[in-house]
Amino acid sequence: MTSLISKWKAGYSFSEASALKQLAQVKVPVLFIHGEADTFVPTEMVYRLHAACPTEKQLLTIPGAGHGTAFQVDRSSYVTALHAFLDQTTTGSVPEGK
Numbered sequence: 006m007t008s009l010i011s012k013w014k015a016g017y018s019f020s021e022a023s024a025l026k027q028l029a030q031v032k033v034p035v036l037f038i039h040g041e042a043d044t045f046v047p048t049e050m051v052y053r054l055h056a057a058c059p060t061e062k063q064l065l066t067i068p069g070a071g072h073g074t075a076f077q078v079d080r081s082s083y084v085t086a087l088h089a090f091l092d093q094t095t096t097g098s099v100p101e102g103k
Contacts, residue, residue: 024050025057034061034094038083040070063090 008019028035035058039051048066055064065086070078 024054028054028057029059031058031060034090035063036087036090037062037064038075038086039064039066040072040075040078041066041068042070043072045072061094063093 012018037055067075067079076083
């Protein structure tokens with residue numbers, strides 16, 4: 006029922022919601038961060054997503070982190086990876102009009 010409502014309101018059903026398919030369309034750099042103790046989204050999925058990403062990418066896995074808890078479990082590694090990724094992938098300029 007929820008998928009049907011999504012199709013009606015948003016124009017797509019849950020069967021069309023594939024992270025792997027959507028990732029093929031990405032045009033910007035992607036930083037993947039995943040908790041190795043995630044029981045909601047299996048860790049092997051982040052490796053498949055990372056491999057499928059057609060743009061510049063980096064991957065950080067955090068041992069002991071569950072779903073959405075990587076920052077809380079290892080703040081230092083998270084922040085270091087984020088800063089390195091941003092330093093590597095941004096020019097520091099903002100497009101005109103933004």
